[in-house]
Amino acid sequence: MRRLALFVIVAGAFLAPATPAFAHGGDAPDATAYRTTITRISTPEKGLTVRTVEAGARLELTNKTGHSVEILGYSGEPYLDVRPDGTWENVNSPAAYINETLTGDTPVPSSADPTAAPSWRRISGATSVRWHDQRTHWLSAGLPPQAQADATRAHRLRDWEVPLRVQVRTFVITGTLDWEPPPKAWLWWSITVLTGLTAFALLRKWPRSVRPLTLIAAICPFGYAVSTALDGTTPSLLLITVGLLAIAAAYRHPPFFLTLAGAAVALFAGFTEIGAFDAAVLPAAGPAWLLRAAVAIALGVGTALALTGVLRLRAALPAPGDRRPALDSVAA
Secondary structure: OHHHHHHHHHHHHHHOOOOOEEOOOOOOOOOEOEEEEEEEEOOOOOOEEEEEEOOOOEEEEEEOOOOOEEEEOOOOOEEEEEEOOEEEEEOOOOHHHHOOOOOOOOOOOOOOOOOOOOOEEEEEOOOEEEEOOHHHOOOOOOOOHHHHHOOOOOEEEEEEEEEEEEOOEEEEEEEEEEEOOOOOHHHHHHHHHHHHHHHHHHHHHOHHHHHHHHHHHHHHHHHHHHHHHHOOOOOOHHHHHHHHHHHHHHHOOOHHHHHHHHHHHHHHHHHHHHHHHOOOEOOOOOOHHHHHHHHHHHHHHHHHHHHHHHHHHHHHOOOHHHHHHHHHHHHO
């Protein structure tokens, strides 16, 4: 047990990314049809990097240049200032309130005036910051007109720019916003069912296949945790724990333990992630098809393992008639 706890702690520390500043609490979708892509910084500079995180819900700017870099708001006012000693937010910028949520529906106080002199407050000691930016999102309700006209292919919705400033020099982050059609969910459900039936047949015919199948199932929660970490999201300790439970079950698999591990993988690495079957853009790094395959395997193989464990539990129970001779001998 101590080794397992230590492994969980080490794995969490390894997977957790360096924590950037958050300009707001905000919210991020589990998955989306909108792909936000950064194409370039108009004036590249060593030590200055920008990327999308959380399925494009936020931008993340990292400043290791040794000097201040300002992110400008919607009226060209200073909004965020990433300095060598940390990140600062201008409370007079309307963007400081609009960007609190993905939809930008936070009321802007009357004190927020883009023409007023900046009033800075320090929000973090980090030189990285993440923020929602309405310029990079699709804000209208419903599908874009292009998608309504043809939902079978991807559509470029617009090019966007987010201005930056170093002292008096202004430059921009440029990017694109696209709508992408959903994957064929029926195909991934079919793969899930086929995987589960195949795994169950193997477990019934070759009982020794339980170890390799359980190890395969363990890869799925680990893979999803790593991919979300690479996308900038704090990895799920629950998924890491489920993966460790499956590894343990691969080497010691009494029926109850096998049932527990299989059910945990199917539920937490499979069923709770089935949104991946319906959305084009996932909050994780790596090819989307690979992540969907991990969900399908977790759900299919995990269910097969759990069902096999239940059947082995039933087989291990004594039949009702098996206890009668012993009772008769006691009575005699």
